[in-house]
Amino acid sequence: MAGHISPKSTYYAIFGALMVLTAVTVGVAFVNLGSLNFPVAIGIAILKATLVILFFMHAKYSSTLTKMFVGTAFFFLFILLTLSLTDYLSRGLKMYPGGAGGAGYGVRTESSTEGAAAPAGDGH
Amino acid sequence: MSDAIAAHADSHGSHAAHHRDLQHHFDSLEQQHEAATLGMWLFLITEVLFFGGLFLAYTLYRIWYPVAWAEASRELSITLGAFNTAVLIGSSLTMAFAVRAAQTGKQRATVVWIVLTMALGLVFLIVKYFEYKEKFEHHHVPGVDFHFANAAQAGPAEIYFSLYFLMTGLHATHMIIGFFIMTVIAWMAHKKRFTPEWYTPVEISGLYWHFVDIVWIFLFPLLYLVDRAGHFA
Numbered sequence: 001m002a003g004h005i006s007p008k009s010t011y012y013a014i015f016g017a018l019m020v021l022t023a024v025t026v027g028v029a030f031v032n033l034g035s036l037n038f039p040v041a042i043g044i045a046i047l048k049a050t051l052v053i054l055f056f057m058h059a060k061y062s063s064t065l066t067k068m069f070v071g072t073a074f075f076f077l078f079i080l081l082t083l084s085l086t087d088y089l090s091r092g093l094k095m096y097p098g099g100a101g102g103a104g105y106g107v108r109t110e111s112s113t114e115g116a117a118a119p120a121g122d123g124h
Numbered sequence: 125m126s127d128a129i130a131a132h133a134d135s136h137g138s139h140a141a142h143h144r145d146l147q148h149h150f151d152s153l154e155q156q157h158e159a160a161t162l163g164m165w166l167f168l169i170t171e172v173l174f175f176g177g178l179f180l181a182y183t184l185y186r187i188w189y190p191v192a193w194a195e196a197s198r199e200l201s202i203t204l205g206a207f208n209t210a211v212l213i214g215s216s217l218t219m220a221f222a223v224r225a226a227q228t229g230k231q232r233a234t235v236v237w238i239v240l241t242m243a244l245g246l247v248f249l250i251v252k253y254f255e256y257k258e259k260f261e262h263h264h265v266p267g268v269d270f271h272f273a274n275a276a277q278a279g280p281a282e283i284y285f286s287l288y289f290l291m292t293g294l295h296a297t298h299m300i301i302g303f304f305i306m307t308v309i310a311w312m313a314h315k316k317r318f319t320p321e322w323y324t325p326v327e328i329s330g331l332y333w334h335f336v337d338i339v340w341i342f343l344f345p346l347l348y349l350v351d352r353a354g355h356f357a
Contacts, residue, residue: 015216029352030352032354041349045346072169073169077179
């Protein structure tokens, strides 16, 4: 009845891929990529999670409705993380010309105040 | 109305006639299986957001305290972390085989694969125990006895270890709950409760186990691999 039966070879292949990716993520962690270390580590983790969801959790062979449920989980997680970060990551930004920066940690744009003020003078 | 009921009764009669495991409010085993799978995924959505809150807290503090995160992360054993990752991925493989055995009607094999899954889970928790023990010995447990070599980073490092214990502890709690679930499933398989037509409990318990594996797949790089290259050193 219900349920696609994957061959054992598929499971061994996914297991092998997951082990290789684990080795890669450990190895690449010791290479100084600067600010790229974090995105690479997360990218590999997302790839591993995708393999587990598609093949071990049979999402690839599930109904469209089930696939939408799976997508919903990560859609809401995405909103949770990104919408919260729009606050925390923007606290250091100067939001308007001449405005004071926020108190938090974030992307600083120290020189942008002068640059933004200049064109306003001869705007007409 | 009565026609619809009669048609409904007919569809019961036509195939999978009064299957032992078909609940009366479902038309077919396929529909029942689909409903159970959706229900499990719905629960897993809440789990994703449950852990998601902690991942958000982690992200914010890591953005604020990159140096403390780098230094505190180096206190963890990358060998034990990687070993446990491999163990848990292995347990996902044995879990997948347990479901496959149930699908193909090999219930003895289901029992064996589930016992193997639990054994690998136990190895994971034993390793975790020794990691926690080492944290207590080094005074890396948040609280009055907390001590961090770089005193300037002690405050944020304590936040890192708070999140470390909260996230790994919650993950380990999920694994312990998984043990209870797997015990029940192994017992049911031992009692020959499953058939190739009805193995839903094995399948959705497998979903839970794989989910717990996925949480660790993210915890490992986030906690153990923050800055091994010495970018912030």
